[in-house]
Amino acid sequence: MSSTRDIDALIDLMARLPGLGPRSARRAVLHLIRKRALLLTPLADMMQTVAATARECVNCGNVGTTDVCDICTSEKRANGEICVVEDVADLWAMERSGVFKGRYHVLGGTLSALDAIGPQELRIPRLIDRVREDAVSEVILALNATIDGQTTAHYIADQLEGQVRLTSLAQGVPIGGELDYLDDGTITAAMRARKSL
Amino acid sequence: MSSTRDIDALIDLMARLPGLGPRSARRAVLHLIRKRALLLTPLADMMQTVAATARECVNCGNVGTTDVCDICTSEKRANGEICVVEDVADLWAMERSGVFKGRYHVLGGTLSALDAIGPQELRIPRLIDRVREDAVSEVILALNATIDGQTTAHYIADQLEGQVRLTSLAQGVPIGGELDYLDDGTITAAMRARKSL
Incomplete structure (x- = not known):
């Protein structure tokens, strides 16, 4: 591992994001350190901003x-x-x-x-x-x-x-979907809800 | 997209990390907003720290x-x-x-x-x-x-x-490697560098 506590801590935090594991977190952190002015600093600033301002809409939950x-x-x-x-x-x-x-x-x-x-x-x-x-x-x-x-x-x-x-929402064949790759449930739903041309 | 400029900006920055695309960046940002105290704020702080302190070793480049x-x-x-x-x-x-x-x-x-x-x-x-x-x-x-x-x-x-x-470094069959899945170059290298038992 890296010889430095802060960098290790950053890797550990990044590895807790969905879609990133330990290996991709290390890659991401090295990338961030190389692109410090262009990416690391803006990203840290924007995270601070969002942490301070993001909230759930009291009406709809957005x-x-x-x-x-x-x-x-x-x-x-x-x-x-x-x-x-x-x-x-x-x-x-x-x-x-x-x-x-x-x-x-x-x-x-x-x-x-x-x-x-x-x-x-x-x-x-x-x-x-x-x-x-x-x-x-x-x-x-x-x-x-x-x-x-x-x-x-x-x-x-x-x-x-x-x-x-x-x-x-209607259930049926997704746009671009091939019948051969669809599950039985989807084909059944699409068949039952078939439409006149 | 989200209705908010800062959140969109954070998604755009996250999507520039290696291994994250637009979809996984959105997922990551939602996760960060949900885990604000546990993950978003510590991550932002640690990024600030690393941005301020990380440097290349003048001797070896680490x-x-x-x-x-x-x-x-x-x-x-x-x-x-x-x-x-x-x-x-x-x-x-x-x-x-x-x-x-x-x-x-x-x-x-x-x-x-x-x-x-x-x-x-x-x-x-x-x-x-x-x-x-x-x-x-x-x-x-x-x-x-x-x-x-x-x-x-x-x-x-x-x-x-x-x-x-x-x-x-020696070249040869990786530990746990199966011959059937190895490329010709690796098998050739492993054969040429074969060792007596």
Whole structure:
């Protein structure tokens, strides 16, 4: 290992990032030291800034630097539609597609009996409040197509039934997908939801 | 994308690290924001520290926080042997094995006519000085087994011939290696350097 305590400590911290192991953390730290002015110092400064300013939106759970996030305060977005996602990363993925112009609600996970995560641990009560308080016409459940995601979607649908139009993302063949590489569940779902041309 | 300028800027900087792309940089930044006290703030602080203190050893080229590195100043290590490596990462790899107890010399790359990297661009003159000034009995050329690495090894061997014992790392079958998966060059080298049992 490096002969120096601080550099070792930096490698250990970097190795705790998702996607980096000890070897790639060492590579990253050497790269940072070589690009000190261009990368290491700006990165350290920006981390300080984000550590000081990042917070969760009190309304929807999105990550931002204000108490209420830009999406919740934007006047260009439709008020009547709430897209429910598990995680901020999912919100970002939806935003990259650019297809949705309403508001979001980030649950912060999925229901899980095993991990003792109930509705109170997620942002589900707040979602129910939002549907009652705001003039919401549609709640789109954009949860992951996993067992936990779908269980959570069913729970939310039960809670909101009769109060609002509930929809979920369509399931089927992904764009560019080859049938030969798809799992049976996806093909079954695509077949059942087949459309007239 | 995130609605916030600073968070986006942090993602862009993180994506410039080796081994991280835009997607894994986003994942890493979300992880950092969630683990603010445990990871983001300590990481930012340690980056500031390393940015302020990291430097190259004036003697061997190793990275450390002092003008002359811990390995060069250690009294526990043998003076007579210098292990020549291309890069600090290679020095760290040698140190992890714990097999070598002498001093190092980091070239900072390999000779390359294509990239106009000559002996002056590397730390080769300093190596020749060290061999002359110090009582060096052996120079171990631990350069990568690539064409550039071996060209550089030959050049250094030419320069130091007759002044010191010159050795290089053995080539052969790696520990745990299966013949079926090895390239022809490795098998040829291992066969030529075969040993009596």
